[in-house]
Amino acid sequence: MKIMTANRYYGRGRDLMSGHNYYVEDEDKRTRTLLYKKAYDNFTEAIRLKPDFAAAYDRRAEAAAFLGGNYADNAIEDYTKAISLRPNHAATYWGRGWAYYEKGEYDKAISDFTEAIRILPKDWGGYWCRGKACRAKGDCDKAISDFREALKLDPENDDVAMALWSLLERR
Numbered sequence: 001m002k003i004m005t006a007n008r009y010y011g012r013g014r015d016l017m018s019g020h021n022y023y024v025e026d027e028d029k030r031t032r033t034l035l036y037k038k039a040y041d042n043f044t045e046a047i048r049l050k051p052d053f054a055a056a057y058d059r060r061a062e063a064a065a066f067l068g069g070n071y072a073d074n075a076i077e078d079y080t081k082a083i084s085l086r087p088n089h090a091a092t093y094w095g096r097g098w099a100y101y102e103k104g105e106y107d108k109a110i111s112d113f114t115e116a117i118r119i120l121p122k123d124w125g126g127y128w129c130r131g132k133a134c135r136a137k138g139d140c141d142k143a144i145s146d147f148r149e150a151l152k153l154d155p156e157n158d159d160v161a162m163a164l165w166s167l168l169e170r171r
Contacts (some may be wrong), residue, residue: 010042016039040067045105055086088157094105104136106133110134113126124151
């Protein structure tokens with residue numbers, strides 16, 4: 001019965017976060033913040049009931065990353081726990097890498113994005129994220145290489161094309 005209850009809390013948290021984009025207007029962002037706080041609490045309860053629930057740690061980390069402030073460090077801790085429970089899940093490395101990126105810890109971000117690429121080498125996202133972290137760190141040659149690889153994997157991606165173009169234009 002405990003697992004079903006943990007799954008129910010997880011489902012509620014997931015549903016509260018579904019369909020929301022990170023880039024929203026201020027009024028929508030206030031509403032989404034309330035929803036993400038409720039989702040965070042639901043994932044916390046799911047984890048309390050089932051401490052090895054990797055997906056709940058992953059989603060709670062996602063909610064914490066959005067909420068920022070006091071929640072931001074919790075995101076990295078939760079992603080780390082999720083990785084310990086599910087070490088071959090690329091999206092969790094992307095999430096933790098992005099949390100490190102947001103904190104300006106580019107070397108740690110690059111390490112996580114590199115691990116995501118190892119797990120899913122044919123997914124453009126890992127190269128895109130690592131390229132952004134390399135660019136932020138000032139390693140433009142590595143960023144260009146990663147953006148080129150991301151564009152090779154997703155040739156229609158305008159964001160990657162623009163990032164690559166802006167770096168090449170600076171040379």
